[in-house]
Amino acid sequence: MITRPILHTFRGLRLLLHTVRTSTVGLNMEVTNSAAEAKLEIGTDTTTESLSKGPEEVETGQNTGATSSNDTPSNSNDVTTGKKFNKRRHNTKEEQSYRWKKAKLQSKPGGDPDWERPTAKKRKVACLLAYSGVGYMGMQRNQGFKTIEEDLLAAFYKAGAIPKDHMDCMQKMHFQRCARTDKGVSAAGQIVSLKMYMIDDAVKKINDCLAESIRIIGIKRTTNGFDSKNACDARTYMYVLPTYSFAPTKEETEQDFRVTDEIMEKVNDVLSAYKGTHNFHNFTSGKKFKDPSAKRYIIESKCLNTFVRDDIEWTVISIKGQSFMIHQIRKMIGMMLAIVRGLAPRSMLEKAWQSGKCDIPKAPGLGLVLDKVHFDHYNRKYGGDGLHEALEWDEHQETVEKFKEQYIYPTIIKAEKEDRVMQRWLSTLPLHRYEGLSEEETDNSAQQQDGATQLTAEADTTREGADTSDVPAKDEDTMQQAVDT
Numbered sequence: 124m125i126t127r128p129i130l131h132t133f134r135g136l137r138l139l140l141h142t143v144r145t146s147t148v149g150l151n152m153e154v155t156n157s158a159a160e161a162k163l164e165i166g167t168d169t170t171t172e173s174l175s176k177g178p179e180e181v182e183t184g185q186n187t188g189a190t191s192s193n194d195t196p197s198n199s200n201d202v203t204t205g206k207k208f209n210k211r212r213h214n215t216k217e218e219q220s221y222r223w224k225k226a227k228l229q230s231k232p233g234g235d236p237d238w239e240r241p242t243a244k245k246r247k248v249a250c251l252l253a254y255s256g257v258g259y260m261g262m263q264r265n266q267g268f269k270t271i272e273e274d275l276l277a278a279f280y281k282a283g284a285i286p287k288d289h290m291d292c293m294q295k296m297h298f299q300r301c302a303r304t305d306k307g308v309s310a311a312g313q314i315v316s317l318k319m320y321m322i323d324d325a326v327k328k329i330n331d332c333l334a335e336s337i338r339i340i341g342i343k344r345t346t347n348g349f350d351s352k353n354a355c356d357a358r359t360y361m362y363v364l365p366t367y368s369f370a371p372t373k374e375e376t377e378q379d380f381r382v383t384d385e386i387m388e389k390v391n392d393v394l395s396a397y398k399g400t401h402n403f404h405n406f407t408s409g410k411k412f413k414d415p416s417a418k419r420y421i422i423e424s425k426c427l428n429t430f431v432r433d434d435i436e437w438t439v440i441s442i443k444g445q446s447f448m449i450h451q452i453r454k455m456i457g458m459m460l461a462i463v464r465g466l467a468p469r470s471m472l473e474k475a476w477q478s479g480k481c482d483i484p485k486a487p488g489l490g491l492v493l494d495k496v497h498f499d500h501y502n503r504k505y506g507g508d509g510l511h512e513a514l515e516w517d518e519h520q521e522t523v524e525k526f527k528e529q530y531i532y533p534t535i536i537k538a539e540k541e542d543r544v545m546q547r548w549l550s551t552l553p554l555h556r557y558e559g560l561s562e563e564e565t566d567n568s569a570q571q572q573d574g575a576t577q578l579t580a581e582a583d584t585t586r587e588g589a590d591t592s593d594v595p596a597k598d599e600d601t602m603q604q605a606v607d608t
Contacts, residue, residue, distance in 0.1 A: 243320045243321045243322050243323075244320070244321060245318050245319065245320050245321075246318065246319070246321050246344055247297070247316065247317070247318050247344070247345050247346065247347050247348075247349055248316065248317065248318075248319055248321075248342050248343060248344055248345060249314055249315070249316050249342070249343050249345050249349065249351060249514055250314065250315050250316075250317070250339055250341070250342050251312065251313075251314060251339070251340040251341045251342075251516050251519060251523075252275070252310065252313040252314070252315055252337070252338070252339060252340065253310060253311050253312070253313065253337075253338050253340055253523060253526045253527075253530075254271050254309060254310055254313070254336060254337040254338070254530075255309045255336040255337075255530040255531055255534050256271070256304055256306070256307050256308045256309040256310070257307055257309070257336075257534045257538070258336075259271050259306070259307075260305075260306050261303070261304060261305040261306050261308070262300060262302075262303055262304040262305070262308075262310070262313070263300065263303045263305075264276070264293070271304075271337060272300070274333060274334065274337060275315070275333070275337065276290045276293070276298075277290065277332070278329050278330075278332035278333045279317075279319065279329060281332040282322065282325065282328040282329045282331070282332055283320065283322050283328070284319040284320050284322055284325060284328075284329065285317075285319055285320070296317045296318045296319065297316070297317060297318050297350075298315065298316070298317040299315065299316050299317070299350050299351050299352050300313065300314075300315045300351060300352065301313060301314040301315070301316075301351040301352055301355050301358070301496045302352075302355075302358055302493050302496065304493055305488070306488070307488055307489060308488055308491050308492070308493070309491075309492045309493070309530075309531045309534070310492065310493035311492060311493065311494055311495070311523050311526060311527050311531060312359075312493060312494055312495040312496055312516070312523065313493055313496070314351045314355075314496050314514070315351060316345065316349055316350060316351035325342055326339050326340075326341065326342060335530075336530050338526060340516070340519045340522055340523060340526075341516060341518075341519045343512045343514060344511060344512060345505075345511060345514070346505055346511060349501070351496075354498055354500070354501050355496050355497065355498060356445065356497050356498060356499045356500055356501075357422060357443055357444060357445050357496070357497040357499075358443070358444065358445075358446070358447065358493065358495070358496050358497070359423075359441060359442070359443040359494045359495040359496070359497070360441075360442050360443075360447070360452050360491060360492065360493055360494060361427075361439050361440065361441050361442075361491075361492050361494045362439070362440045362442070362452065362456050362486070362490045362491055362492070363437060363438075363439050363490040363492065363531075363532065363535050364437070364438065364440070364456075364486075364490050364545055365378075365380075365435050365436065365437055365438075365539060365545060366380060366381065366382040366429055366436040366437065366438050367380035367435075367436070368460055368464075368545055368549060369382055369386050369387075369389075369390060369460070369463050369464070370386075370464070371464055371465050372464050372465055372466060372552075372553065373465075378434055378435050379434070380436065381436050382429060382436065382438070386463070387426060389463055390426045390459065390463055391425055391426050393458075393459045393462050393463060393469065393472070394424040394425055394426060394440065394442075394459060395424060395425070396469075396472050397421045397424040397442070397455060397472075398421050398422070398423070398424055399420070399421060400418055400419070400420045400421075401418070401419065401421070401476045402417050402418050402476045402477075403417055403418070403419050403448060403451055403476070404417040405454075405475045405476075405480065405481045405483055406448070406450065406451045406454040406455060406458075406475070406483060407448040407449055407450050407451050407454070408449060408450055410448065412477075412478040416448075417448070419444060419445065419446060419447065419448065419451070420444060420445045421442065421443070421444045422443045422444055422445070423441065423442070423443040424440075424441070424442045424443070424455075425440070425441055426438055426439070426440050426441075427439040427440070427441055432532065432536050433536055433540055435536070435539070435540065437536070440456065440459075441494070442455065443497075450485055452491065453485045453486045453487075453488060453491065454483045454484070454485050454486075456486040457483055457484035457485050457486045457552075458471065458472065458475065458483050458484070460484075460486065460549070460552070461484060461552055461555070461557065464549075464552065466552050466553060466555075466557075467557045471557055471558060474558055479558070481557060481558050482555045482556045482557050482558070483555075483557070484551070484552055484555050486545075486548065487544050487545060487548050489535055489538055489539070489544050489545075490535055490545070492527075492531060498514040501514060502514060502515065
């Protein structure tokens with residue numbers, strides 16, 4: 124049985140709670156009214172008009188200046204309704220979509236609002252590229268230097284194939300080159316992969332924005348995961364040189380020299396020794412004998428037919444391999460010439476593949492050309508699936524040969540005839556010891572070779588208008604640190 128004092132206590136507690144609740148509500152209303160009065164005192168005339176007009180005019184949008192510039196109330200409590208503003212309820216789907224797209228465009232690095240996005244879809248493609256490297260500081264983009272990629276990406280943007288922010292940030296279009304050619308080195312069959320808009324007449328529009336010494340030969344669709352560097356199975360390089368480079372040291376190397384069948388047999392005999400898997404640690408820089416990556420597989424190595432240009436007999440050496448290290452091909456050419464000219468015995472090849480250090484000369488980079496890249500595994504897997512094309516460019520071979528005859532061969536021949544790049548380098552061959560060097564002596568010899576190469580290329584660089592300041596130039600080699608397969 125509940126006694127009367129206890130009932131009085133319960134009633135007192137209920138009265139106390141009611142009093143607290145009433146005072147809290149009153150305080151909140153005072154704060155709200157105070158904020159509203161402050162806004163009315165310092166607000167604009169448009170706010171006063173919105174309060175004086177009826178709810179129908181405000182709801183139907185007849186008030187022309189009641190809200191802020193973005194047509195949405197502030198996040199504070201609504202003065203007219205006394206309710207808290209709900210941004211999600213007031214924003215329509217169209218407004219949200221427009222604001223999201225505008226914010227996304229403004230957040231892009233280097234976004235270009237004037238660029239009109241093509242109606243064509245974006246797809247992953249492989250582009251066959253040919254260029255003359257004279258006057259450029261290599262293929263790969265390098266800030267502050269004139270490179271092939273810098274001109275190439277600018278042409279893609281001007282043609283409407285990529286937006287400006289993709290040009291500034293190459294990762295957005297998954298750009299990759301198959302091989303990295305460096306200063307002065309040309310290419311007849313370079314492949315680059317990227318995602319671009321499939322615009323009409325893409326090859327013509329892009330070439331119209333490029334110099335004549337850089338040409339897009341063809342474009343083919345690929346799989347979304349295609350990477351031109353990692354998907355490449357082999358690369359074929361060619362080295363163009365005058366045949367008087369094969370003449371014995373005792374004979375004078377004049378321009379009227381013509382190679383004999385006996386000399387050509389000796390040249391091919393030395394080149395055939397490169398075939399197979401060997402340890403090329405002496406044919407590169409910074410590799411130790413026990414480094415597994417120093418072992419490389421050469422598929423083919425031979426000397427092609429000769430031809431005469433400007434009264435000089437020329438020939439082309441073709442070397443095909445899975446992958447190459449920096450300096451490797453140029454040193455392979457240098458060793459071959461030293462053996463053919465009688466400055467080193469043929470047994471030097473076997474010694475060069477052993478653990479000892481050898482002083483191997485490095486041929487000039489002028490005659491080095493990336494001739495072709497091979498995607499045999501990709502073609503077998505995707506070439507016949509009915510959705511993608513095989514990355515074989517036989518239909519463009521005639522165009523590639525014309526580009527070689529018009530831009531690559533004349534550049535090499537002109538430089539050799541005027542500046543005697545190969546002639547002066549041949550005069551340094553007797554200065555090499557070829558074997559029995561310590562690591563320190565080998566490093567010093569490599570530095571001397573780099574200095575001699577820079578001097579021989581200086582005249583050609585100056586003629587082409589390249590930078591000849593005291594800034595150290597990039598190495599002229601065309602090899603890349605390829606992925607071993």
